[in-house]
Amino acid sequence: MVGFNILVLVCLGYVIMLFLVAFAADKRAREGRDRWLRAPVVYTLSLSIYCTAWTFYGAVGYAARSGLEFVTIYLGPTLVMVGWWWALRKLVRIGRAQRVTSIADLISSRYGKSNLLGVIVTLLAVVGTTPYIALQLQSVTLSFSVFAAGRPEGWALPDLNATALWVAVGLALFTILFGTRNLDANERHHGVVTAIAVEAVVKLVALLAVGVFVVWGVAGGPAEITRIIEESPIATWQMNPGRWASLTFLSAAAFLTLPRMFQVLVVENVEERQLGTAAWAFPLYLFLMSLFVVPIAVVGLKVMPAGSNPDLFVLTVPLSFDQEPLAMLSFLGGFSSATSMVIVAAIALSTMVSNHIVMPIWLSARKGGASVSGDVRHLVLLSRRLSIGGVLLLGYLYFRFSGGGAALAAIGLISFAGVAQVLPALLGGLFWRGAARNGAAAGLIAGFTIWAYSLFLPSFGEAGILSATTMANGPWGIGWLRPQALFGIEGMDPVVHAIFWSMLLNTGAFFLFSLASFPTPLERLQGAQFVNVFEHTRSARGWTRGGAEAEDLMVMAQRIMGGPQAQALFQSQAAAQGKEGYLPDVTPDFIERLERELSGSVGAATAHAMVGQIVGGASVSVEDLMAVADEAQQILEYSSRLETQSEELTRTARQLSEANEKLTQLSIQKDAFLSQISHELRTPMTSIRAFSEILMDGGPLGAQDQHKYSSIIQDEAIRLTRLLDDLLDLSVLENGQVILNPQNENLTVILDRAVAATSSIGAGPELEVLRDGGREDVWLYTDTDRLAQVFINLIANARKYCDAATPRLTISVTRRDNTLQIDFIDNGSGIPTESQGVIFEKFSRLSDQAKAGGAGLGLAICREIMDKLGGKVTYLPGQGGGAFRVAMPLSPLNSA
Amino acid sequence: MTPPREPLFLARQNYRRRRLADAARLVPVLGALLFMIPILATSGGGASTARGGMYVFLVWLALIGVAGFLSRRLVERSGAASPAPGDDNKGGEPVRENG
Numbered sequence: 004m005v006g007f008n009i010l011v012l013v014c015l016g017y018v019i020m021l022f023l024v025a026f027a028a029d030k031r032a033r034e035g036r037d038r039w040l041r042a043p044v045v046y047t048l049s050l051s052i053y054c055t056a057w058t059f060y061g062a063v064g065y066a067a068r069s070g071l072e073f074v075t076i077y078l079g080p081t082l083v084m085v086g087w088w089w090a091l092r093k094l095v096r097i098g099r100a101q102r103v104t105s106i107a108d109l110i111s112s113r114y115g116k117s118n119l120l121g122v123i124v125t126l127l128a129v130v131g132t133t134p135y136i137a138l139q140l141q142s143v144t145l146s147f148s149v150f151a152a153g154r155p156e157g158w159a160l161p162d163l164n165a166t167a168l169w170v171a172v173g174l175a176l177f178t179i180l181f182g183t184r185n186l187d188a189n190e191r192h193h194g195v196v197t198a199i200a201v202e203a204v205v206k207l208v209a210l211l212a213v214g215v216f217v218v219w220g221v222a223g224g225p226a227e228i229t230r231i232i233e234e235s236p237i238a239t240w241q242m243n244p245g246r247w248a249s250l251t252f253l254s255a256a257a258f259l260t261l262p263r264m265f266q267v268l269v270v271e272n273v274e275e276r277q278l279g280t281a282a283w284a285f286p287l288y289l290f291l292m293s294l295f296v297v298p299i300a301v302v303g304l305k306v307m308p309a310g311s312n313p314d315l316f317v318l319t320v321p322l323s324f325d326q327e328p329l330a331m332l333s334f335l336g337g338f339s340s341a342t343s344m345v346i347v348a349a350i351a352l353s354t355m356v357s358n359h360i361v362m363p364i365w366l367s368a369r370k371g372g373a374s375v376s377g378d379v380r381h382l383v384l385l386s387r388r389l390s391i392g393g394v395l396l397l398g399y400l401y402f403r404f405s406g407g408g409a410a411l412a413a414i415g416l417i418s419f420a421g422v423a424q425v426l427p428a429l430l431g432g433l434f435w436r437g438a439a440r441n442g443a444a445a446g447l448i449a450g451f452t453i454w455a456y457s458l459f460l461p462s463f464g465e466a467g468i469l470s471a472t473t474m475a476n477g478p479w480g481i482g483w484l485r486p487q488a489l490f491g492i493e494g495m496d497p498v499v500h501a502i503f504w505s506m507l508l509n510t511g512a513f514f515l516f517s518l519a520s521f522p523t524p525l526e527r528l529q530g531a532q533f534v535n536v537f538e539h540t541r542s543a544r545g546w547t548r549g550g551a552e553a554e555d556l557m558v559m560a561q562r563i564m565g566g567p568q569a570q571a572l573f574q575s576q577a578a579a580q581g582k583e584g585y586l587p588d589v590t591p592d593f594i595e596r597l598e599r600e601l602s603g604s605v606g607a608a609t610a611h612a613m614v615g616q617i618v619g620g621a622s623v624s625v626e627d628l629m630a631v632a633d634e635a636q637q638i639l640e641y642s643s644r645l646e647t648q649s650e651e652l653t654r655t656a657r658q659l660s661e662a663n664e665k666l667t668q669l670s671i672q673k674d675a676f677l678s679q680i681s682h683e684l685r686t687p688m689t690s691i692r693a694f695s696e697i698l699m700d701g702g703p704l705g706a707q708d709q710h711k712y713s714s715i716i717q718d719e720a721i722r723l724t725r726l727l728d729d730l731l732d733l734s735v736l737e738n739g740q741v742i743l744n745p746q747n748e749n750l751t752v753i754l755d756r757a758v759a760a761t762s763s764i765g766a767g768p769e770l771e772v773l774r775d776g777g778r779e780d781v782w783l784y785t786d787t788d789r790l791a792q793v794f795i796n797l798i799a800n801a802r803k804y805c806d807a808a809t810p811r812l813t814i815s816v817t818r819r820d821n822t823l824q825i826d827f828i829d830n831g832s833g834i835p836t837e838s839q840g841v842i843f844e845k846f847s848r849l850s851d852q853a854k855a856g857g858a859g860l861g862l863a864i865c866r867e868i869m870d871k872l873g874g875k876v877t878y879l880p881g882q883g884g885g886a887f888r889v890a891m892p893l894s895p896l897n898s899a
Numbered sequence: 900m901t902p903p904r905e906p907l908f909l910a911r912q913n914y915r916r917r918r919l920a921d922a923a924r925l926v927p928v929l930g931a932l933l934f935m936i937p938i939l940a941t942s943g944g945g946a947s948t949a950r951g952g953m954y955v956f957l958v959w960l961a962l963i964g965v966a967g968f969l970s971r972r973l974v975e976r977s978g979a980a981s982p983a984p985g986d987d988n989k990g991g992e993p994v995r996e997n998g
Contacts, residue, residue, distance in 0.1 A: 071948055071951055071952055081930070081962065081963075082930050082934075083927070084966070085927050085930060085965075086923075086930075087970070089927065229949045232949040233949055235948075237948055238947065239946065239948065240941050240946040240948050242938060244938040247935075247937070251934060276974055279973060279974035280970070282966050282967075283967030283970055284967075286963045290959050293956075
């Protein structure tokens with residue numbers, strides 16, 4: 004007999020293996036070797052979280068109680084999957100186009116990014132999923148107790164509650180580790196998905212092994228098993244037509260609306276091919292999972308003593324034949340089913356809770372709104388981690404206080420009926436443009452209420468919330484309000500009764516309120532985009548040009564997406580508009596794109612609210628609305644060629660006007676420079692002439708005066724020379740006559756040299772230089788003297804122009820791909836947006852001339868040098884001060 | 900709703916693909932019908948679980964086969980590269996790939 008310790012060891016070993024699998028998959032994905040992680044078979048296997056412990060243990064119990072009816076739970080999903088061309092394809096396409104993060108996000112996004120709907124769906128999902136998580140904990144602890152009970156002399160029965168608690172803690176840990184690794188909830192959780200795929204294989208193999216053992220090992224072949232079925236208590240098919248049809252419908256509905264199914268079906272989907280394979284492969288998986296359920300059930304009924312729990316036949320039948328390795332495998336199968344469901348459900352629910360409940364509360368609690376600085380990512384991740392813990396805690400509490408008495412199948416069905424209430428709003432939103440927010444809210448609330456009243460609350464038993472008299476006579480003796488005989492219709496099965504009334508009233512309210520309401524423009528835009536997702540591949544615009552500054556938007560985006568990602572996005576958008584640098588024009592298209600990127604992290608409603616705070620309210624113009632109307636749509640399609648042309652023209656015009664502006668500014672600057680340079684040349688000349696005349700006159704001068712005058716002449720001459728040197732240097736660089744002397748040198752040494760060289764410059768407050776030593780340890784093969792010249796210039800600039808009370812310069816080094824980025828960020832007031840375009844031009848100087856003490860050639864020289872070194876120096880906006888980025892390629896030879 | 904310049908006749912390949920999609924849409928309807936037949940068959944009472952089970956599982960397997968055949972053809976015809984433009988996609992820009 005297997006000892007408890009061995010059982011725990013096997014469990015631990017299995018969990019450690021899962022950790023390793025998840026870790027390895029995450030690592031592969033990070034290195035970009037994720038081809039097989041995207042394989043359709045992995046996607047198909049990840050869908051198997053539909054088969055929870057309810058399937059693994061409960062299906063056999065269900066079959067032992069009611070015969071073939073158990074199969075309805077798998078027929079529904081089969082129909083949905085083989086009908087992928089109807090709904091799933093559209094759902095997946097929308098999920099990707101709108102960067103949907105959860106089912107609550109989808110509903111909220113469809114109905115005008117309404118957070119009210121997000122909250123309703125989130126609450127519904129949490130209430131509906133909690134019993135289900137409790138069910139998984141219960142099945143794991145029950146299977147532990149089977150091994151305990153089978154040992155007569157053996158170890159003390161383990162404390163079930165403690166087991167459940169440890170299981171819950173372990174699952175929370177795993178989920179937090181691998182489920183909240185990246186902030187972008189729309190990104191794929193490679194580690195989790197791969198671990199789940201492995202678990203899917205384990206549970207399938209386990210159930211098939213038990214089935215094969217029962218059919219060929221115990222019964223002696225298919226013919227024999229048929230005979231045993233014919234002799235069993237479930238030999239005749241007790242068909243209940245109402246339950247047969249409505250359970251098939253219910254499982255199909257739940258398959259689409261369960262938060263965890265939505266997570267793996269839509270959020271974790273990468274490409275439509277995966278769906279094409281899963282369309283037949285997942286029904287095949289379900290088929291194999293159900294194939295041996297009836298044989299195991301009838302053999303269990305035959306060989307096990309009367310009164311033993313049929314929910315555990317999968318374990319107890321092999322044990323009663325002393326097949327311990329098989330029982331162990333089957334135990335692992337059940338363990339896999341339970342854990343994979345809990346992990347994905349916790350991820351899905353935590354995303355919903357954090358995006359639709361925590362973030363909106365945080366947003367409205369902050370006075371400053373979205374544009375204040377500080378990183379939000381930690382907050383989002385923290386709230387997701389806490390939600391995971393909270394969800395599992397709720398499941399554990401439900402397990403503790405419900406006592407875990409009810410049959411597995413009953414709890415599962417209650418949960419299904421709860422989440423299925425989302426179906427009308429979901430399908431209506433996918434296929435009917437007229438579906439409106441009020442309708443969705445009314446339908447959800449109506450369905451949820453009926454479900455809670457007629458199915459969920461009665462499930463706590465007569466001692467629970469609804470008393471026995473209420474159940475029998477209705478509240479306050481009102482007969483037609485009896486929870487299980489609403490409107491006086493008696494004799495229906497409770498589950499069928501609840502499904503019938505909740506779905507009827509839900510759909511009814513949904514249609515009625517949709518027909519009666521007049522949706523907001525944003526809602527109509529979203530509706531058109533969802534329903535016509537295959538035609539509107541380009542999104543209609545929800546924003547008109549607002550008063551937003553690109554820099555404000557960048558500050559906000561950096562807080563949510565992180566610095567490098569936000570900068571890359573802004574840069575690519577600017578490049579698409581034909582602009583250089585990091586700040587694109589704030590066009591409606593750009594705002595739309597930015598909002599969509601953000602909604603991948605924090606959900607559509609929150610992203611919309613945050614962008615709205617900066618842009619200044621949700622505004623949809625009349626033209627945008629026209630685009631929704633079909634007539635306008637046709638005209639748009641008709642003139643799409645014209646449109647692309649005009650777009651191109653706009654882009655060219657923008658480039659031209661930019662160039663023109665730059666030219667004008669340059670010409671003004673050049674004029675200014677000419678007078679400036681003549682002034683600069685003249686001043687030293689004048690004093691040189693004056694003092695040399697004094698010396699020439701040879702008057703009565705003391706040796707001291709003579710020395711003084713001649714040293715003035717020399718100083719002025721040096722100043723002249725320096726000015727001319729700079730000009731010469733620049734013209735050499737520009738003409739490409741420069742010869743580089745590349746050598747190997749460590750970046751730390753170059754930076755040390757640059758900082759030391761600038762430490763003596765200038766008066767005023769001391770500049771504090773912050774550096775990160777570890778990251779600077781990079782070997783470079785380049786012209787180090789020239790590079791140091793650039794660094795010296797940038798540090799000297801910070802020293803001269805940083806106007807903070809305690810000036811501070813941060814030098815940070817990052818490596819991205821094959822590029823080394825060295826950022827020089829000071830805490831002064833930075834460079835105004837309108838001047839950012841010209842600072843690298845020759846002769847440009849922003850502040851007053853006297854203070855600068857140069858001819859405005861420094862940055863121009865820097866740019867030329869970096870060009871020659873194959874790198875780039877750019878101004879980095881939105882860093883809370885003046886910031887320059889030196890980027891240079893790491894040559895492959897020296898990147899090691 | 901239908902745009903006026905929808906072509907009246909389609910090239911053979913497009914025509915076949917649309918009919919393939921029609922067939923794919925029909926599969927779940929057919930499956931639902933076949934799965935509901937036991938309601939009629941058992942209304943007389945006394946059907947056998949063994950034979951009923953055999954029927955359900957055979958229908959199931961047939962559905963998997965048909966769905967497999969159709970979805971492979973559909974994915975192939977929509978072009979190997981994802982995202983597959985839908986049959987009713989009138990040459991818009993392909994959807995941006997995320998992640």
